[in-house]
Amino acid sequence: MARIVAKFGGTSVADTARIERAADKIAAEVARGHEVAVVVSAMSGVTNQLVEYCRQISPGHDAREYDAVVASGEQVTAGLMAIALQKRGVAARSWMGWQVPLRTDDVHGKARILDIDTTRMSDSMRAKEVPVLAGFQGVTDEQRISTLGRGGSDTTGVALASALKADRCDIYTDVDGVYTTDPRIVPEARKINKISYEEMLELASLGAKVLQVRSVEMAFKQNMPVQVLSSFDDAIGSDLPGTLVTREEDIMEKSVVNGVAYSKDDAKITLAGVPDVPGVAAKLFGPLADANVNVDMIVQNVSLDGKSTDMTFTVPLGELDRAKDVLSKIKEFKGVKVLTDTQIAKVSVVGIGMRSHAGVALTMFKALAERGINIYVISTSEIKISVIISKEYLELAVRALHTAYGLDKTA
Ligand code: ASP
Ligand code: MG
16 A cells, blocks of 8 residues: 555646546545545646736735735635545545645745645544645745745645655646657657656756656655656556656666757857956856846856956846846946847756766767757756757757657657
8 A cells, every 4th residue: 555645737627527537546546545645736727817817906916915816726626626536435625725734935926835734634544534735825924825836736746745755746747757858849759757856857947847846856855756647548646657756776777868858948148358357257147146037058268368258158038138237237347248149949968877978978969960050058967968059950959869869769
């Protein structure tokens, strides 16, 4: 017998028929003798609608009231799920964040979980009841309702799993797992059976939208295995049909590269003629950080004349104007030429096997060179190599790399 937390995303509870389908899966797990706790998202589209209501009345709305409004979507699905389970003869009870309580800090709209008091939920499970927790929401020390940021129910799921010392957190969604790359670009993309927390963290940070980044960070820290699986397939979580995100030690076959990720949402900034003196990087990146600009890849050239150098870095497209504004106000940068490029894309290959294999980067550079794709910026970490290229070659590059690292499905 295992203890499982099953989280259902918005598309898996999009209407009453789907809620009933999800309830069938939970009932099947219970029938197999597993102990199950459930976390639900709002019906798909509902949170967007609630956010829009707040915006319509006042774009500068009070963050506390925003949370009071947007948390309501999950209340509806938690209650409906409990009703659907009861209809199947499974004892069930809904729980809102404040009833648990699931305590968060007071950063409304993007709160962090402080702790989950599992006393009452554990009592409920001992009494053979399935607790159904509303995802995405919690309560602050001031007894106000808080929410965890968009996609936050994943984090609720993982946090509850670790608080309940569950064996696994199953995340039911509308895809059957994590893929080697975006199947819309590469039809030969394969579902990954097992992936390490670290690889998943890189892929999620790079924009693979299946899991909220924070939920992966938490799973990593708490060592909580997470399975991503489809709620539309017939298999249930304990059949292990999906992608298991787990410890590196539990993965026998360590692929050199496990996934190819990309993002089209970055812009490149080049500063030409930056004074080559100590402290200049701090003068640049300090104000950018203060203005909440997320700087990603940074390269600085060696100065040839000892007086000035060039520096290139990337920022999210949506933060480019803010970044330019900040740059124009740094007085040491008066003579510096600022060049920006929005027609770029970032392509990354990720894999824990890179740690123990040489020549991984070379494969990437060769594959891109063979297609005549120019690389603007390169950055590497222990398990990731990222390059910036022109946006127009993005799909070509992703396909080439997927093939070059042997990820294409053979059947
Ligand atoms: N309903 C919330 C959202 O759409 C939380 C979630 O589904 O994870 O962001
Ligand atoms: Mg989600």
